[in-house]
Amino acid sequence: MTARRAQVAAGLAAVRERIAVACEGSGRSPDEVTLVVVTKYFPASDVRLLADLGVTDVGENRHQEAEAKQQECADLQAPGGPGLRWHFVGGLQSNKAAAVAAYADVVHSVDRKKLVGRLDSGAQGRAHPVDALLQVSLDPPDRPGRAGADPAELSALAAAVEAAGALRLRGLMAVAPLGEDPAAAFARLSDVRRDFLVDHPAADWLSAGMSGDLEAAIQAGATHVRVGTAVLGSRPSVQ
Numbered sequence: 749m750t751a752r753r754a755q756v757a758a759g760l761a762a763v764r765e766r767i768a769v770a771c772e773g774s775g776r777s778p779d780e781v782t783l784v785v786v787t788k789y790f791p792a793s794d795v796r797l798l799a800d801l802g803v804t805d806v807g808e809n810r811h812q813e814a815e816a817k818q819q820e821c822a823d824l825q826a827p828g829g830p831g832l833r834w835h836f837v838g839g840l841q842s843n844k845a846a847a848v849a850a851y852a853d854v855v856h857s858v859d860r861k862k863l864v865g866r867l868d869s870g871a872q873g874r875a876h877p878v879d880a881l882l883q884v885s886l887d888p889p890d891r892p893g894r895a896g897a898d899p900a901e902l903s904a905l906a907a908a909v910e911a912a913g914a915l916r917l918r919g920l921m922a923v924a925p926l927g928e929d930p931a932a933a934f935a936r937l938s939d940v941r942r943d944f945l946v947d948h949p950a951a952d953w954l955s956a957g958m959s960g961d962l963e964a965a966i967q968a969g970a971t972h973v974r975v976g977t978a979v980l981g982s983r984p985s986v987q
């Protein structure tokens with residue numbers, strides 16, 4: 749076993765154990781929680797290692813990097829391969845949305861209507877609809893650089909996704925604001941989700957929780973945790 753493989757295997761085991769403990773503590777089954785390993789800044793060779801270690805879902809946050817890595821690892825998605833799924837978890841520029849929908853299986857960051865038509869056109873011709881999550885902002889409305897839709901905008905955004913033939917509305921995504929107790933932020937998210945599920949009962953995915961706060965997210969009902977550094981180590985600061 750190479751040193752890198754041993755390191756990644758150990759990170760993965762530790763994160764799987766954290767997920768199991770958190771599920772146990774909130775009376776949930778670990779089968780309800782999908783681990784998406786965020787591979788941004790790490791090479792395609794790490795994606796291969798992860799797939800070999802049983803990881804089925806990887807996440808990226810920048811289009812160029814994601815597209816290049818996905819192409820390098822296309823064999824992992826081929827029929828008969830491990831069936832790796834690619835998640836796009838980062839902020840989406842409108843002019844990149846169509847390109848992202850051409851390779852991403854799940855887009856976590858749908859936060860404005862303008863993206864929907866572009867994602868839909870990029871997803872045309874895919875074998876399966878692209879799964880779409882609406883990113884909800886948990887920041888105060890006046891915070892600069894706020895990512896995500898205001899909870900009040902969700903129903904219009906959901907209607908747009910539902911009308912897009914090549915997209916499938918799957919649920920919600922959020923990032924806990926910096927400087928706030930994540931448990932408090934995720935409790936708000938859980939309220940938003942409860943209301944959302946009344947009108948969209950099938951859209952029951954909740955993408956929340958990262959290396960530092962996955963336990964609080966699982967407690968609040970997360971079905972997908974997005975974990976980078978706790979599995980792969982600290983990211984190189986420049987790429």
Ligand SMILES: *Cc1c(COP(=O)(O)O)cnc(C)c1O
Pocket residue numbers: 786788809837838923957958959960974975976977978
């Ligand atoms: C980088 C990233 C993550 C993973 O963060 P870690 O702290 O490394 O686990 C999760 N979600 C999003 C949106 C990210 O950009």
